[in-house]
Amino acid sequence: MSQRKIGVLLVNLGTPESPTTKDVRTYLREFLSDPRVIEVPKYIWFFILNLFVLTTRPKDSAKNYETVWTERGSPLLFITQDQAAALEKVLPENYEVVVAMRYGNPSIQKGLDELLAKKVDKIVILPLYPQYCAATTATVFDCAARTLKDRRYFPEIHMLSDYYRNPLYIEACKVQIEKALENATIDELVLSYHGMPKRTYDLGDPYYEQCVETTRLITEALGRSDIKITTVFQSKFGKIEWLKPYSFEYLPSLPSQGVKRVAVFCPGFSSDCLETIEEMGVENRDYFMEQGGEYYQFIPCLNTESLHIEMMKQIIVDSN
Structure with missing residues (x-):
């Protein structure tokens, strides 16, 4: 009896086609x-988005994207492609891995069409978000469902929701941090997660608790009683209250408290991107150093580290 053919859709957030304003x-x-x-009423947000946000923000964001763009293009896209290539090498032969972006290209529709054209018997969708959030994980499900709803046939679909407690994920974070800090002396390790409006927490989204639990598990795995380990949230947008503490406020507050040597790691990101390389690697570093900081180390995301790829393999295979 032949093995079932399994398709894997590896989904990340997305990226512009180029670092241009357009x-x-x-x-x-x-x-x-x-x-x-x-999560704002559509008729209100439509005017805010088109009259204010899209008339000003793209130009500033394009300048930031230019700083992280490489010969291969967007780091988020090519790192995700590299992850897929590495994953396909360690999975059994009956697995096919395809990359999709929730926003931009290659789209989820294109990814699903590619897998269906390969006549797979099952599709496993892995959103590359360790912690579940309605604004990330759930919207991948929404998009996949819209893509498939008008099809006469599609195979078994299995969507994974989170992996923040996966032992290999925690071990991968531990190893990445230890490797980076091998020759460094720091006062504090700051674990930065993408922020979300506080209202989402009040409405029952589990994201905040999962971020806090991730920090607890990494702290336990590291066993570093000599340094403080803190959770912060980055990328705040708009004027409403978001999850706190904010990275851009917390980091520059540290030197006045005698904390002048820090390292920053982003456990909520599966691959380096604008929000890690530029925001946490440059922008927040500048805030910290301007207030009297002496040493700031940005630790790269897990990217294609072997334990990270092995974790993906494990949760994909275990889902069958």
Whole structure:
């Protein structure tokens, strides 16, 4: 009896086609039009988005994207592609791995079409978000469901929701941090997660608790009683209250408290991108150093580290 053919759709957030104002505007329009991302009545948000956000933000964002763009293009896209290639090498031969972006290209529709064309018997969708959030994980499900709803046939679909407690994920974070800090002396390790409006927490989204639990598990795995380990939230957008503490406020407050040597790691991101490389690697570093900081180390995301790929393999295979 032949083995079932399993398709894997590896989904990340997305990226503009290029670091130009035009392409960034196209990307932001799709991203910020998602009602899971912006939970504001549509008729109100439509005017805010088109009259204010999309007339100003794309130009500034394009300048930031230029700083992280490489010869291979967007780091988030090519790192995700590298992850898929590495994953396919360690999975059994009956697995096919395809990359998709929730916003931008390659789209989830294109990814699913590619797997269906390969006549797979089952599709496993892995959103590359360790912690579940309605604005990230759930919107992947929404998009996949919309893509498949009009099809006469599609195979068994299995969507994974989170992996923040997976032992290999925690071990991968531990190893990445230990490797980076091998020759460094720091006072504090700051674990930065993407922020969300506080209202989402009040409505019952488990994201905040999962981030806090991730920090607890990493702290336990590291066993470093000599340094303080803290959770912060980055990428605040708009004027409403978001999950706290904010990275841009917390980090520059440290030198006045005698904390002048820090390292920053982003456990909520599966691959380096604008929000890690530029925001946490440059922008927040500048805030910290301007207030008297002496040493700031940005630790890269898990990217294609072997334990990270092995974890993906494990949760995909275990889902069958």
